[in-house]
Amino acid sequence: MYARLLQFLRPHWWRLAGNVLCSIIAAALDGLSFTLLIPFLNKLDGKATAIPDIGFVSRLLNSLIGRFLDNRSNLDALGAVIIAIGVVIVVKNVFVWIAGQLGASLQEYVTRDLRDAVFRHMSRLPLGYFHRTKVGQIIAKIVSDTDQTKVLVTELVTRTIQNAAQIITYIVILLGMSVKLTLLSLVVAPLLTLALQPLLRRLRHGYRRSRSDYGEATSVLQEVVTGIRLVKSFGGEGYEDRRFADASHRYSEGMVKINRVAALSQPLTEIIGTSIAMLILWIGAREVLSGAGHIDAAALIVFMTMVMRLLPPLKQLSQTPTTAQQAFATLDRVAAVGTYRPAVTYPNNGFGQALQAVAGAMASGIGTRVFFVQTGGFDTHAGQNTNQANGAYTQLMATLNDGLFAFYNDLTRQGLFNDTMVLQFSEFGRRINENASAGTDHGAASVMMVMGGAVRGGIFGTAPNLRIAGDNPTLENNGQDVKYETDFRSVYSTVIDNWLGGNSTQILGADFRVGAPALV
DSSP: OHHHHHHHHGGGHHHHHHHHHHHHHHHHHHHHHHHTHHHHHHHHTTOSOSSOOOTHHHHHHHHHHHHHHTTOOHHHHHHHHHHHHHHHHHHHHHHHHHHHHHHHHHHHHHHHHHHHHHHHHHHTSOHHHHHHSOHHHHHIIIIIIGGGHHHHHIIIIIIHHHHHHHHHHHHHHHHHHOHHHHHHHTTHHHHHHHHHHHHHHHHHHHHHHHHHHHHHHHHHHHHHHHTHHHHHHTTOHHHHHHHHHHHHHHHHHHHHHHHHHHTTHHHHHHHHHHHHHHHHHHHHHHHHHHTOSSOOHHHHHHHHHHHHHHHHHHHHHHHHHHHHHHHHHHHHHHHTTTOOOOSSOOOSSHHHHHHHHHHHHHHHTOOOOOOOOOOOOOOOSSOOOTTSTTSHHHHHHHHHHHHHHHHHHHHHHHTOGGGOEEEEOOSSEEOSSOOTTSSOOEESOOOOEEEETTOOOSOOSOOOOOOOOTTOTTEETTTTEEOOSSOHHHHHHHIIIIISOOOHHHHHSSOOOTTOOOOO
16 A cells, blocks of 8 residues: 555655655754753843753754853843744744645645546446445545545655654754653653554544445435435335434444544543653752752753653654554555456356455455345245256256356455355245145245355255155154254354354344354
8 A cells, every 4th residue: 555655646756855854944943942941041040151061952052042142131141042032933934834835735636646546447447346336435435535645645744754853853952951861751652652552453443444334324325316206206215314324323423432532542641741751850850959960950941841742743653553544444445446356257147246246345355244145036936847947946046056156266266265154045945845836835944055165064964854744753734844953043153153253142132052053
């Protein structure tokens, strides 16, 4: 993904370079403005020596304003320092404005180029992609998801550079003032990282789910607006209301959870930062009072101010990988537009095309774990024609066979079959004897088939004796129906517990694990 983004950044390299340069200059001037408080505070306190001996910081201050402090009254010296601070702040903010303009234009132009590229690619995709992808999801990917590039560029290119420049500048100045106190203050960085990482992981997963829910709400909205006449003709307003409300509520509930977790970062940052600051204040105050170190009271106050100013950029820098991953999660959806190509040719029917859509979703890694595909026509009360090559029942089984065979070969070649389980089940069983209309009526038992790379093959259970007689123990209802051996809910419990990693007792409302077949 970094390489993909780089190709959109390359045409705007001069904006990126200008943003970096201006951010570095602004950060250096920001640090300088704080060091100018040292002679101001000392002159305000009436000290004869305005600039203490604190390494290169002293040499820097002497070269800049030393001539304006020597042989001057305290009031004149204070005025000179105030003017110097004002000039530095003005110049700094000029560079801040230039960096902001370059960064904003970089964000907009990269997003524009990405949006145009995705649209050009989308318009040239085969019709099959549009058949299996909701229009709302396509619109969300091109219009909304590409806009997440701004977040990525803001975090990785502009804000990260600004924060890194400020942190490095401050650390260099702080080291010049007191190496011991600087090393102690830097303890806050790993503590912040350790404290915030669990929160950031939860935020990353939450943002991925929220983007999918947002796309689903957009899909429902688009479907209703374009098909409003059909909705009104069938009185489907209530149904569509529930569909949209369900998607909208999922999105809102997800965002509430995300914001609840995000709100914890500020208190954690402040508590950790204040704890370190209290320790620095105690050690620094002892050095000032004892005269054991080079730092004086004014320098300690400036030192503490700069340490507290370090907390926001340190916090933002520690969050940058996760914020970038949030944008990457969204951009993955954009990159997945039409990138799937089936390794085989699927049957040109509803069942085959539905399985191809599932394979495409799996290959694109959209995150869905359960897919449901159905094919109808098995309620054959009449005219099954089981003994004819082109009979109804033969065609039904051929549809099932050909679709699953293509799905199996596609997933195998895509390297996904070992991570896949296909569970076939029917809404109802069939009786074993033919009725007067050359068909079969609803029965009590049926067959379930399971396919997958990790599935233990074979037949689970024993085949029934099809001798139609009242005393046949494998049949019931006077020999009309096959008597089931395995409760279908026990099969579900095996899949939920051993494949999906869920809790079947909680999901199914009871314990059906006894007698469950060992499928995986």
